[in-house]
Amino acid sequence: MSEEKINVVGINVLRQNGVDVDEVLKLLIYNASVEFAAYYYFTNLRAHCTGLEGEGIKGVIEDARLEDLSHFESCIQRIYELGGILPNDAMEFIRMSGCEFLQLPTPPTNLKEILKKCLLAEQGAIVNWNKMCNLTLGKDPATYDIAKDILKEEIEHESWFMELLYSRPSGHMRRKYSGERPHTHKHSRAISQL
Numbered sequence: 001m002s003e004e005k006i007n008v009v010g011i012n013v014l015r016q017n018g019v020d021v022d023e024v025l026k027l028l029i030y031n032a033s034v035e036f037a038a039y040y041y042f043t044n045l046r047a048h049c050t051g052l053e054g055e056g057i058k059g060v061i062e063d064a065r066l067e068d069l070s071h072f073e074s075c076i077q078r079i080y081e082l083g084g085i086l087p088n089d090a091m092e093f094i095r096m097s098g099c100e101f102l103q104l105p106t107p108p109t110n111l112k113e114i115l116k117k118c119l120l121a122e123q124g125a126i127v128n129w130n131k132m133c134n135l136t137l138g139k140d141p142a143t144y145d146i147a148k149d150i151l152k153e154e155i156e157h158e159s160w161f162m163e164l165l166y167s168r169p170s171g172h173m174r175r176k177y178s179g180e181r182p183h184t185h186k187h188s189r190a191i192s193q194l
């Protein structure tokens with residue numbers, strides 16, 4: 001690329017709006033790493049939901065798992081639009097997520113412990129995306145649009161796991177199919193619609 005500084009109006013306007021672009025970018029890459037790591041760990045947790053009771057839980061974890069993949073995908077285009085890149089080192093990307101707490105419990109098929117981990121992951125994601133909403137509200141509509149759609153799905157995921165753990169009604173039906181991602185499908189169109 002030429003040494004000449006490229007004039008990126010899509011970033012200039014954000015600065016004029018008072019956005020700290022570096023802070024948004026840093027949080028966006030961090031949130032993407034959490035979604036990516038959670039997708040991986042949910043894959044393993046789901047596989048350990050065994051027995052009669054585990055069968056029903058598998059389906060709920062699957063819905064949340066595929067939506068985490070959608071959340072990761074939803075971040076990518078915006079990271080590059082803002083002038084960022086994903087870390088070259090995948091290990092660094094996973095490490096920055098701090099998601100080691102999602103490793104299998106002891107024993108690995110303890111359903112209640114698996115559900116508690118899932119709930120904790122969803123609650124962390126709510127905090128992450130709420131932070132992004134606050135950083136961008138009224139100043140960066142493109143990033144805000146993504147953040148608020150992901151946040152809505154995370155709030156739904158939290159309610160699913162709370163219902164399973166504590167019988168607190170979630171007030172909604174299961175997804176029509178795993179990967180439906182009702183709020184983020186438009187941000188993750190690279191994943192084909194089932």
Ligand SMILES: [Fe+2]
Nearest residue numbers: 035068071125
């Ligand atoms: Fe997520």
Ligand SMILES: [Fe+2]
Nearest residue numbers: 064122154157
């Ligand atoms: Fe989630």
